[in-house]
Amino acid sequence: MKENTDGRHQLIAKSNAETVEPSVFVPSTGNVREYRNALGRFGTGVTIVTTSIGDTPLGITVNSFASVSLEPALVLWSPAKRSKHYAEFESAPFYAIHVLNHSQAELASHFARDARSFSHCDWHRGDNGVPLIEHSVARFECQRLHSHDGGDHAIVVGSVVRAANFGGEPLMFVGGEYGRFVGAA
Numbered sequence: 001m002k003e004n005t006d007g008r009h010q011l012i013a014k015s016n017a018e019t020v021e022p023s024v025f026v027p028s029t030g031n032v033r034e035y036r037n038a039l040g041r042f043g044t045g046v047t048i049v050t051t052s053i054g055d056t057p058l059g060i061t062v063n064s065f066a067s068v069s070l071e072p073a074l075v076l077w078s079p080a081k082r083s084k085h086y087a088e089f090e091s092a093p094f095y096a097i098h099v100l101n102h103s104q105a106e107l108a109s110h111f112a113r114d115a116r117s118f119s120h121c122d123w124h125r126g127d128n129g130v131p132l133i134e135h136s137v138a139r140f141e142c143q144r145l146h147s148h149d150g151g152d153h154a155i156v157v158g159s160v161v162r163a164a165n166f167g168g169e170p171l172m173f174v175g176g177e178y179g180r181f182v183g184a185a
């Protein structure tokens, strides 16, 4: 933590708009909000993970997506165990991960509230009935490989059976806010 010459702690930027008091702490049940705020400093893209349970399409907004392995092509995401649709997402044999375009922030909000928000987007069914949402910047169609315990989340690892790069500007998520990437140059 830096100190100014007048002895007050220097504020660090939380996002472009806000400042926070620097803090160092042991994560515990008493400071979950503070811990989440610290995690929120890690900027991510935003994805929607889709699957189909019988004929019912389901989607969830997710920023825990990560690449695991290039050869073979493996990716992961982490469903929260307390989520209403945890069982369906954790066990889905086939699913698709859509990396959202910056214009899809509202869609991200819809799928964060309601897993059945498909009336808010253009979509069609791909292989194995998996819902494929239009206008993403990239898409990874996956077959579930395995799932690991991860505390209050699971870590679902999938084999990428088809990848797509559509180009365009991705949606970003930092400090609890949606935004756009601005390059350093």
Ligand SMILES: Cc1cc2nc3c(=O)[nH]c(=O)nc-3n(C[C@H](O)[C@H](O)[C@H](O)COP(=O)(O)O)c2cc1C
Pocket: 046, 060, 061, 062, 063, 064, 065, 077, 078, 079, 080, 081, 082, 083, 084, 085, 108, 111, 112, 113, 173
């Ligand atoms: C930007 C963003 C990222 C999220 N990432 C995840 C995630 O990685 N895993 C997860 O289980 N839920 C994630 N969520 C929460 C889900 O989208 C959704 O809000 C939650 O599953 C709803 O819970 P419920 O079905 O119990 O109402 C995220 C939400 C937002 C807005």
